[in-house]
Amino acid sequence: MINSRHADNLIWMSRFIERAENNARILDVNIIRPFAGEGVLWEPLVAVAGNVEDFYRHYSVADAATVFQYFTFSQMNLNSIYMCLRQARENASAVRERLPREFYEEINSFCLVVRACINKVNEKSAYAFLNLIKRRSFMLQGMIEAIMSHGEDGAFLRLGRYLERADKTARLLDVVYLQPRSDQEDFWLQVLESVSAYEAYRSIWGGQITQREVTSYLIQQAEFPRSLIFCVRQALAAARCALPNRKGVPEPICLMERLEMRLRHITVEEMENRGIHQFLLDFIVENNGVGNEINRFLFAEEEAL
Amino acid sequence: MFQSRIENDCYNEMFSKNDCIRPLYENVFHYFERLSPQTVTEYYWKAQHMLHNMGVTFTVYQESSSLERTLPFDILPRLISFDDWNVIEQGCLQRVRALNAFLYDIYHNQEILHERIVPRELVVTHQDYCWSLKGLNIPGNQYVTLAGIDIIRDPSGKYVVLEDNLRVPSGISYIFENRRLMERLFPDLCRTYPIRPILPSLSFFGRYLHSLSPRQRAHPTVVLLTPGKYNSAYYDHIFLAQQMGIPLVEGNDLLTLDNQVFMRTVHGLQKVDVIYRRIDDDFLDPLVFRPDSVLGVAGLMSAYRAGNVALANAPGTGVADDKAIYTYVPQMIRYYLNERPILDNVTTYRLDDPDECAFVLKNINQMVVKKTTGAGGYGMLIGPRATEEEIRVFSTAMMERPKDYIAQPTINFSQHPSFVDGDFEGRHIDLRPFVIGGEVVIPGGLTRVALPKGSLVVNSSQGGGSKDTWVV
Numbered sequence: 001m002i003n004s005r006h007a008d009n010l011i012w013m014s015r016f017i018e019r020a021e022n023n024a025r026i027l028d029v030n031i032i033r034p035f036a037g038e039g040v041l042w043e044p045l046v047a048v049a050g051n052v053e054d055f056y057r058h059y060s061v062a063d064a065a066t067v068f069q070y071f072t073f074s075q076m077n078l079n080s081i082y083m084c085l086r087q088a089r090e091n092a093s094a095v096r097e098r099l100p101r102e103f104y105e106e107i108n109s110f111c112l113v114v115r116a117c118i119n120k121v122n123e124k125s126a127y128a129f130l131n132l133i134k135r136r137s138f139m140l141q142g143m144i145e146a147i148m149s150h151g152e153d154g155a156f157l158r159l160g161r162y163l164e165r166a167d168k169t170a171r172l173l174d175v176v177y178l179q180p181r182s183d184q185e186d187f188w189l190q191v192l193e194s195v196s197a198y199e200a201y202r203s204i205w206g207g208q209i210t211q212r213e214v215t216s217y218l219i220q221q222a223e224f225p226r227s228l229i230f231c232v233r234q235a236l237a238a239a240r241c242a243l244p245n246r247k248g249v250p251e252p253i254c255l256m257e258r259l260e261m262r263l264r265h266i267t268v269e270e271m272e273n274r275g276i277h278q279f280l281l282d283f284i285v286e287n288n289g290v291g292n293e294i295n296r297f298l299f300a301e302e303e304a305l
Numbered sequence: 306m307f308q309s310r311i312e313n314d315c316y317n318e319m320f321s322k323n324d325c326i327r328p329l330y331e332n333v334f335h336y337f338e339r340l341s342p343q344t345v346t347e348y349y350w351k352a353q354h355m356l357h358n359m360g361v362t363f364t365v366y367q368e369s370s371s372l373e374r375t376l377p378f379d380i381l382p383r384l385i386s387f388d389d390w391n392v393i394e395q396g397c398l399q400r401v402r403a404l405n406a407f408l409y410d411i412y413h414n415q416e417i418l419h420e421r422i423v424p425r426e427l428v429v430t431h432q433d434y435c436w437s438l439k440g441l442n443i444p445g446n447q448y449v450t451l452a453g454i455d456i457i458r459d460p461s462g463k464y465v466v467l468e469d470n471l472r473v474p475s476g477i478s479y480i481f482e483n484r485r486l487m488e489r490l491f492p493d494l495c496r497t498y499p500i501r502p503i504l505p506s507l508s509f510f511g512r513y514l515h516s517l518s519p520r521q522r523a524h525p526t527v528v529l530l531t532p533g534k535y536n537s538a539y540y541d542h543i544f545l546a547q548q549m550g551i552p553l554v555e556g557n558d559l560l561t562l563d564n565q566v567f568m569r570t571v572h573g574l575q576k577v578d579v580i581y582r583r584i585d586d587d588f589l590d591p592l593v594f595r596p597d598s599v600l601g602v603a604g605l606m607s608a609y610r611a612g613n614v615a616l617a618n619a620p621g622t623g624v625a626d627d628k629a630i631y632t633y634v635p636q637m638i639r640y641y642l643n644e645r646p647i648l649d650n651v652t653t654y655r656l657d658d659p660d661e662c663a664f665v666l667k668n669i670n671q672m673v674v675k676k677t678t679g680a681g682g683y684g685m686l687i688g689p690r691a692t693e694e695e696i697r698v699f700s701t702a703m704m705e706r707p708k709d710y711i712a713q714p715t716i717n718f719s720q721h722p723s724f725v726d727g728d729f730e731g732r733h734i735d736l737r738p739f740v741i742g743g744e745v746v747i748p749g750g751l752t753r754v755a756l757p758k759g760s761l762v763v764n765s766s767q768g769g770g771s772k773d774t775w776v777v
Binding site: 001002003004005006007093094096097098101104105108109112152242243244246297298299 | 357358359360529534543546547551552553554555557558568569570571572573575
């Protein structure tokens with residue numbers, strides 16, 4: 001039986017790996033392939049992986065260079081790629097005796113490699129660097145599936161991964177809605193590419209690429225592994241395996257079931273009536289709520305016996 | 306390679322007095338001799354890189370930052386012949402048996418004290434004498450679950466015991482990591498020797514901990530209690546927990562209820578049967594020892610006394626590895642086991658004896674003086690290397706509190722070629738074999754190297770490194 005602190009460490013290790021990868025994706029689409037024509041709105045982008053106020057405490061302007069720095073190596077930003085990996089590694093260290101040796105070596109050397117890149121990545125090498133982040137993240141995800149126990153430990157890892165991924169897909173969508181060119185087709189193509197959904201989307205929708213279709217795809221497409229509903233369902237399945245019934249169904253599971261139901265039944269029109277921004281914001285808040293409930297479940301003293 | 310070979314005043318593990326290679330080392334010598342210094346340097350860096358990636362590091366915490374260091378790994382292996390090993394193994398087992406009998410005795414009838422073989426006040430006034438253990442029968446009567454015996458080789462080549470570590474001896478993981486490195490770096494060299502395997506001893510350790518469980522159950526809950534990642538031996542803790550498949554817990558993960566110890570799990574509370582603890586006595590239980598400790602578990606000693614949980618090593622073992630008690634170990638072996646000591650002690654002078662004290666003060670520039678409570682290479686004076694000022698300070702302290710110090714003649718313990726700055730040079734080494742459950746000695750043990758030239762201090766806190774150790 002896994003100790004509560006270890007369960008928490010597994011969730012957060014997994015979350016931070018996923019967060020680092022998503023940061024790389026967001027940068028990849030916004031910085032490596034800058035939108036043609038009018039400039040990007042950088043501030044909303046900052047909001048995806050950090051805090052705008054905090055950003056301006058350290059940088060005077062938001063532009064490609066400062067945002068890149070803030071997202072990748074900044075040690076002031078707890079959600080920068082480097083800091084995410086550091087925290088992933090710290091969490092991994094705390095549960096190290098449960099992890100396969102190869103897995104720990106991989107995450108450890110990943111972190112060391114990124115640390116060695118600090119101050120060495122420029123605009124030209126940015127693509128290679130972001131690609132490295134994605135690839136090594138895939139390596140870790142693959143190891144979790146291929147060499148780790150799929151019992152309790154695996155369930156906590158998947159739980160962390162999908163909660164984080166749902167959050168990031170929602171934030172990404174939210175940010176792109178604010179961009180000035182959100183009515184143009186090539187813009188949405190890039191959004192799809194940032195979540196590696198381009199080919200999968202094409203195979204379903206063919207040439208039809210509009211804001212509405214892409215939005216609905218990333219929220220409700222049940223088979224695409226980064227859509228909101230897919231992530232919520234996976235997180236739910238993981239939670240059912242990870243969190244035992246103590247006094248009835250654990251609260252985090254109830255919350256996730258409600259969330260899943262809402263995503264399943266809502267139509268694009270309803271979302272648009274409420275405002276996509278508001279809808280995504282509500283989702284993000286509720287998804288965070290699940291995380292808080294899991295924490296309470298793990299460490300609640302009165303329920304312990 | 307192998308330039309400066311011999312220093313006359315000490316034993317060299319690899320070369321004999323007339324500069325011949327000892328037969329045991331022939332393969333090693335020829336293997337490394339044909340390599341260029343560049344190649345060896347590459348191997349050296351490869352090893353460091355592997356240690357970093359494997360995360361075999363200890364963290365040095367300073368005021369604001371933390372530094373991750375690897376224990377310097379010396380790629381030249383140390384070899385011990387089967388016959389020599391037999392002596393060391395039997396000697397260590399005998400010693401731990403006697404020390405364990407001594408601990409049982411001082412916490413029960415105290416016969417050795419009644420017979421005045423060991424002075425009573427030395428034991429019962431000792432800061433580590435644990436009064437709450439008096440009269441208590443502990444699981445298997447085994448106080449010393451893991452012991453590390455520090456052994457050196459004197460100029461004649463004889464193995465002698467420098468000290469016993471019976472509290473929470475560290476360094477065991479390096480034995481296994483060093484072996485793993487050697488097997489990865491030099492698989493061809495490893496194949497040329499029939500090296501005694503070391504992994505089975507860890508399985509024994511796991512089984513042994515299980516056997517301590519007070520409850521008769523097929524799968525007792527065994528945990529490793531660590532002070533956490535800030536401890537310099539944290540890697541040891543991770544490694545052992547991983548190898549034995551037991552949870553690594555901190556004080557906060559445990560709690561006591563009705564004299565039972567529980568672990569917080571996602572399924573609720575789970576009863577804990579055996580705790581292999583790597584935190585010092587002082588921090589185990591704030592209700593009994595230091596009240597300001599946040600590392601331990603409140604109520605743990607009470608649960609232990611009630612017989613509901615086993616602690617390994619038992620509390621209160623520190624009294625037996627004290628440097629003053631050490632001088633009585635040969636007597637203990639004769640008294641409890643009626644045997645002749647297989648391994649001798651280093652000659653040791655007790656400073657509370659006026660004659661011995663006068664002798665030590667007269668010859669202090671040839672003595673090593675140690676505080677009886679000191680550890681980690683701190684609180685000691687190495688006479689031949691000390692300044693006059695240091696000697697003056699130490700002598701005054703010794704005269705004031707003679708009971709707190711012991712003195713030993715400076716022994717130039719054995720040297721072994723070690724890779725330093727692109728060349729193999731002789732460096733002093735010691736050996737720490739680990740005894741598990743008083744029954745099994747891990748073949749080889751940890752060889753520590755004093756890397757600074759001429760240094761006699763092997764502690765990692767003072768620039769020590771380590772070598773893989775082969776029993777062949």
